[in-house]
Each structure stands twice: as C-alpha cells, then as structure tokens.
Amino acid sequence: MATEVASLSHEDCWDMLQREEFGRLAYSLDGEVHIVPINYAVDSGRLVFRTAEGSKLLAVLRGGTVAFEIDDIGDEWASSVIVRGPASELPPEDARWADQLRLRPWIRSEKQYVVAIQPTEMSGLRYRLHRPWTSMFPQP
C-alpha cells in the first residue's frame, strides 16, 4: 500500500526550493494577515526576493517572522514545502549580488529592495491525492 502522506527530508525540501522559482509569502502587518505571490531564489541558505516599497517591505522592516510556501501539484501527488523565519532587507553591498541570482521579475518595474528570509523552520510533505468525485455520479 502506498503511503498517503510522507515527510520530505531537509535535503528534499532544499532541492525543491532550488528547483522552484515562485512561492507565496505570508506576513502580518498591523495585525492583518496578507499573502502575496513572489518569485525568489535560493542564495547561501536564504530565500531572496525583490520588492518595491509597499506593505511587504514595511512588514519586513518591522522585523516580523514571515511564512513562505512552494508547492508542486500533479494528478496523483502533491508536494509542499513551508518555511518560516525572519525576513530582513539586505544591505546594498549584499543586494548587488542579487543581480546574479535567477530572479524572474514578474513585471518590468523598479524593485529596488532585496529581502532575505532566513529559514528557522522548514517542513515538507508529499501527499497522495484522491479524487473521489471521479467515481461520483453525476460526473462533474
């Protein structure tokens, strides 16, 4: 019998983080939870992304812990990696290195600030998917 859900090893989590380039960032600002898709890159054990001025940057500057998720969803299996940790703006001398990273800008705009998430918690799961409605009547 196949396992329904399995934990990903730390190494598998990092492999998936290296492979993907889009994730979703959750952060809190003024007591409100926000979520936003971001593109990111892995650099020296951190997750790096660019941002313009706005609520994402504000949340980071206030020093909160953020949560980040990537996933890979197929027909039979889905994998998800969740990372939590503090985010901080990189100083200019480090931020310049971000130009060398594989960061796909969503849009051609000035995103001047480079932010790094330092993972303090990381977990990954691989799920076997079921689609019970494929045997339901009427078919959707």
Add this chain to the structure above:
Amino acid sequence: MATEVASLSHEDCWDMLQREEFGRLAYSLDGEVHIVPINYAVDSGRLVFRTAEGSKLLAVLRGGTVAFEIDDIGDEWASSVIVRGPASELPPEDARWADQLRLRPWIRSEKQYVVAIQPTEMSGLRYRLHRPWTSMFPQP
C-alpha cells in the same frame, strides 16, 4: 506593446476560483503567521475547505481574518487571485452539503470540520513574465 500587468475583473477572479482547486491559506495564531496549502471549493460565494483539529481550526475558531491565494503560472503569463475575509466553522447542517462539493482530499484522513471563508476583499492580477537570465551569460 503588451500590458505588463493587468487587474482581473471581479468576474475573472471568481472564474479562476471556480476553476482551481488548490490554494494557500495564511492565518495568524498567537501572533505568528502561518501558511498552508489547502484544497477548497466555491459554494454560494464562499470558499469552503475541510480541516482536522489543529492550528488552522484554532485560528478560525478565534475569528480572525484569513488570507487566501491561488495562482496559475505559465511560461509567459502568471495570474494570481488573493482573497481576504473572516473564516468560520460551518454548523453541521451546512457542513453536510460540503460532501457534495468538489473537494479533493489531500489524504484519506478524517477531516471533520468544514470551514468557510467569506470574501470581503478580492483582487486579481495577471502578469507578463520576463526571464532576463535566458539572455545572460553564462546560461544557468
């Protein structure tokens, strides 16, 4: 020139919410932000998902506003819809209807609680993607 980023109409957002079945839920618990992938269905203008006992349910029972995101990422374009609103556990008489919804269980487990997010904010964006590194040297 193609538009780099465009807002999705309210109707487009709902169309995409109807089409997708996986999203990511962000919630706050004890001042900490969490993110988790969920499968959901649209029912009567609400987003409905199942959950077992745990931090998701606790956050909901404490009545907080949650944030929810879905996306569709292609080679040239990406779309994302973000929803925010209060989440609440459905009473048993409503929860029974959830059995008729197209909710794909991630795993075969007892997820007894049915939660509905009532959207109070909704926004969607469609982005044109760029991959500057495809013209960079050396190629990644």
